[in-house]
Amino acid sequence: MWFTKSFEEVVADLDANPAQGLSGEEAKARLQKYGPNKLKGKKKKSVLQMFLAQLQDWLIYVLFAAVVITMIMGEYVDSIIILAVIILNAILGVVQEVKAGNAIEALQKMASPKALVRRDGTVQEVDAETLVPGEMLILDAGRYIAADARLVESANLQVEESALTGESVPSTKDATQIHTLETPLGDRFNSVFMSTLVTYGRGEALVTGTGMDTEVGKIASIIGGEEETKTPLEIRLNHLGKTLGKLAIGICVLIFVVALLQGRDLAEMFLISVSLAVASIPEGLAAIVAIVLSIGVTGMSKRNAIIRRLPAVETLGSVNIICSDKTGTLTQNKMKVVQYFTLQGETSVEHGAPNTATDEAILLAKAFILCSDATYDKQTESGTGDPTEIALLLLGDDLGLDREELQAGNKRLNEFAFDSERKLMSTLVEEDGDYTVYTKGAIDNLLNICTHVPENGQIVPLTEAHKEAFAQATERMSTQALRTLGAAYKPVNSVVSTEEMEQDLVLLGLVGMIDPPRTEVRPSVQKAHQAGITTVMITGDHKHTAFAIARELGISESMDQAITGQEVDEMTEEAFQQRVDNFRVFARVSPEHKVKIVRALREQGNIVSMTGDGVNDAPSLQAADIGVAMGITGTDVAKGASDMILTDDNFATIVSAIEQGRNIYNNIRKAVIFLLTCNLGEVVAMFITLLIGWEAPLIATQLLWINLVTDTLPAVALGMDPGDPDVMKDKPRAPNENFFAGGAGIRAIGGGILIGALTIFAFWYGYYEHGFSPFDDAVPVETLKNARTMAFLTLVACQLYYSLAMRHPTKSIFQVGLFSNKYLIGAIVLGLLLQHLIIGIPFMQEAFSLHMLDLEGWITVIILGLVPLLANEVMKFFLRRRRNVAEV
Incomplete structure (x- = not known):
């Protein structure tokens, strides 16, 4: 068993290469050997089964009775026609069911999860179905684990495994541990499992089992498939059909009674009454709704909106408020550092051209590079990770730093991963025997933990004048719709704990980044407004930055319509609910604020659509009437909690979907x-x-x-x-x-x-x-x-x-x-x-x-x-x- 072996043994047994990963050719060969990494679903119905299912209806039984009666009466032509109608109606039902099934399968393929792997020496995002044993899996917070794997490296890694173990508390993982054969599943801290969720930290692991060979696969082989559920729309239509059917049958019974009293031919009137009942009951409603929904939803997927839950289609027509994140949805999600600030002053950054940089600027860029999990390949112009972090890597390129050499010469020993509460990330690296902590994050939070600054080549205590200079620089950048991020560092004598990493730091400076608005968003905002739909921006950015973008897009007109998360906290719940409809921009908000905003809007009778991409966005996505996840930048958690996924992360697609x-x-x-x-x-x-x-x-x-x-x-x-x-x-x-x-x-x-x-x-x-x-x-x-x-x-x-x-x-x-x-x-x-x-x-x-x-x-x-x-x-x-x- 893999959890009983050291990772060196696992590497040898799987013929793996943790540093380079599998080659593309080897991955294809193993995929042929082991098969796709997916669980076997419920067996599809055969065409014959679908055909027979179409005949399992009490109205059809009545028609069959009519066939028998007409044959006994010698009316063979009538019998053949009734039988032909039954068969033709069933065939049409089968055709519609097949079309609907094909459309849903296509959507499921489009919404299939992704996995980060190392192949051919580079980190790539691939379809989870292509994972094979021996694959080098990269784990980060907010991503579902796509296969069973043995950890090779872990840094503050925590995984929520309640789907397998029933334990609601995340399990802390440790790649160095080796367990005995008797170790229960929940205590195998050196392993991770398919369908569990990384909630914190990061890690790397070798895939040991895929598909039905995983722990989840063993469960799937025992448990049958889920029962299909009807949408509220289908339930409503079925109820309508039954009500109308009862009325129609009542009328038909009345007709038969009248015919009886009038002395008409009872056999003929029986057939007419039964036929009228069948003709007057709209039994085709459910089939028509299914085919219309499947065709419509498939059409939406081609326009970058994947509907995960069919009731969302019905709810879309009632949405009157769209709560949208700013970065990547309203903007292009292509961050660029255009300015940086140190105590020597503000400097503009020219992209693609040589930039003269001071030692403080070089150290600032170095801190950002070493305090990052992002990657960027200049040759292919593609990268992985948050766009903000990629922009910080590119700053190093603009200032002439060799990122590959820098990262090769600095070994990461520990990290304090980013979270939305601290708004900070810290790493401890070792370079030529020297230890250094690098921290990046919101400038307000950095000012609280920094005690010194570099000034005129010397490290001096941080004064109120220094803080004011940084505050003014932040304010100036924010009024230009620039997002600000600061960096700090401190030399240490040895490996320190995560708590010690963010104490007594040296504040280096800050950068100003811009993410320009998408050109198609402003017309979409106007179109939504014309349709009676209000657009609301919810972002973690500064109030001035957020308002500047919102005003440019036509979302907000005055600063009175903007409010921060802190200001929300200062209001009573009743006061906030009464005033929530007046705001168009919510800045510096936490995930908890997002839930509060959504609930307040719904309390006022609004039907709310909410966008999100992070792990902590899941509660607000679930709280909204329509949860919209980002398909490109969104985590698996956000996608799992959503009703709709945007494959292009574009606000205009939300309006188009509505x-x-x-x-x-x-x-x-x-x-x-x-x-x-x-x-x-x-x-x-x-x-x-x-x-x-x-x-x-x-x-x-x-x-x-x-x-x-x-x-x-x-x-x-x-x-x-x-x-x-x-x-x-x-x-x-x-x-x-x-x-x-x-x-x-x-x-x-x-x-x-x-x-x-x-x-x-x-x-x-x-x-x-x-x-x-x-x-x-x-x-x-x-x-x-x-x-x-x-x-x-x-x-x-x-x-x-x-x-x-x-x-x-x-x-x-x-x-x-x-x-x-x-x-x-x-x-x-x-x-x-x-x-x-x-x-x-x-x-x-x-x-x-x-x-x-x-x-x-x-x-x-x-x-x-x-x-x-x-x-x-x-x-x-x-x-x-x-x-x-x-x-x-």
């Missing part, structure tokens, strides 16, 4: 309202005609056909409607708003009644055209077929054409673009072609009891079919006119 989320929700709503309107039209037509004693205007097979053609094709096509370019002109949607808000319910009822009434009129006209009335007793079979054909074609035409009107509640079909949704046009054309096929092919015509119409009949069907669309367009015209008058 816009897309609104459009996705609107598309789902269109499909739902369309289905309900069509189903209501069928129920109205059947119920009214049977109630007044007429023959049924539609037979069972016709109802099932209409259900298949109109419920599937146009509804899915509406769900794929292109986004409304004006959607961001609307205010955020209330989170408890239902599908029928804003007059949608009235339009659905009105549309359903109109479609039903037109179908009844077409049925009557089919009699009238042949000189009969639906009230007549002795009516030729051809006349009844003609009337039913008129009703059948009119109902389908009304529904197909009406789908065009559903694309926008107020815009005309020409304003949204008649042909802008090619899927919908295709669905309508296909639906009309299928109608012509079943009426034009003699066998199909006979199967559906249809009759070829004359010219007058066709003209009537076309005119009646266009009425709901035209009526809706006229209504929209008056709605637009009334809105324009109200705006004037």
Whole structure:
């Protein structure tokens, strides 16, 4: 067992090279041997299993019963048609499920975790799935460990292992320890395990197990996969479908009772009632929502927003406050040191050009380089680590320091890792037998622990005048939107503890760095403002620095809208909650402040989106309605706590995601309202005609056909409607708003009644055209077929054409673009072609009891079919006119 061996033995057994890591070729070879570093997921359903699952529905059971009854009655054609509809509906369901599954798999691949490794002598970030035994794994705070590994080096390393051991307190790791075979998992301090979290310090480890060969893999082999859960949107739709289903079944039972009292053919009425129940219940809602969500979310991922939890799509439409970090999200995340300050004065830094530097400046740059975990390769112009630390490394290059030589000649013996409370990082290094502590961090915190400064070549006590000089330099840089960072050092005689490292230091100076705003952010802030969304900046930077950037981006107008974390602490909770909506910039905040800000905003009834990238951002990401993690700079913890991940760390992507989320929700709503309107039209037509004693205007097979053609094709096509370019002109949607808000319910009822009434009129006209009335007793079979054909074609035409009107509640079909949704046009054309096929092919015509119409009949069907669309367009015209008058 690896934990019982020294790391020298582990290196030998794994044929590893800790200094260089594996070569790229060797890593590929081992990947072929050991397989990808991932746990085996729940076995995917086969196509046959998915097909059978589509048939496991009580409505389908009723239809199967209808098939059996019709076969017993000798109505074999009806039996075949009903069976064909069942099978075709199941096939469509399988196709949708496969598409949704493929989309989700693609998203999971995009959101796969990363790991830092040393390969070919350089530190690289790779997909965790490519890790192999013998890999040199680099561990830092905030990153999930991607494989089981034996530590080679550790510095104040602490790992939270509750997922494996149940212990909530992080375990302190020590690479030098060797354990016995009986040592329990939680006490193996020289090892780290997959899916555990580095909470503090750093380390290096050799990968010993990947995939199912890890401790987590052993658990995964015993435990089954998680049950799939439905989103709140799907639950709401299922509830709606069941409620409507109960109403529809009640009406159908009533129709059957009426038919019984009227002395109609019970077998025929049973089939009609069952078919009407199936046709009137929107059982396709869940499938349509699944496919619309999967297509929409996949589209969002292509625009750099990965949705981790589907309910987030619904919540996006209600967001009215975006809390955003500054660095990397609102700015370019490309820090550059443009000034540095020592007691000799301020000096500007020229990039890519020779800079004359004093000894104090050289020592300042040296402190920053040796007190850093970042790397940067000048050849490839790429690095790892925080952009601020990379900028400090580049300062050394600008001042002519040889970083590789410097780092090779200084061995790090100890470190006091950075944390958000101290806002400091310290290292103890040894150079030619001399020991030196280097510390970097916030200048305010450094001033509290420094006692001396270099002045005129001498180390002198730190005076109030010196402190004032540093304070003024910090203030000047901050007003120029520069981020400041200081550095200090002290020679020591021997190895000292972490507590002793940050005492009695010599303050060297500070640097001013700038991270310019992203050019696309200001238009996005304006777009969000137009949509009723307020942008709030939350940052750890100085108040003046933060406000300067916020003012440039249009987030804030006056300094009164900026507040610091300290000022927040000085306010009572009630006072802060009352005033929180007035602030646009929160500066010098801690992770605890972020949670407090989010909660206060939510207490005021806001729906809040919050961005974060660090370990300590996880609580605020979870506290927000939408937690947004940075995909590039974000830690695995932040990503795990988030609802959405930005693959480009860009604020503009958040606004774009809200816009897309609104459009996705609107598309789902269109499909739902369309289905309900069509189903209501069928129920109205059947119920009214049977109630007044007429023959049924539609037979069972016709109802099932209409259900298949109109419920599937146009509804899915509406769900794929292109986004409304004006959607961001609307205010955020209330989170408890239902599908029928804003007059949608009235339009659905009105549309359903109109479609039903037109179908009844077409049925009557089919009699009238042949000189009969639906009230007549002795009516030729051809006349009844003609009337039913008129009703059948009119109902389908009304529904197909009406789908065009559903694309926008107020815009005309020409304003949204008649042909802008090619899927919908295709669905309508296909639906009309299928109608012509079943009426034009003699066998199909006979199967559906249809009759070829004359010219007058066709003209009537076309005119009646266009009425709901035209009526809706006229209504929209008056709605637009009334809105324009109200705006004037």
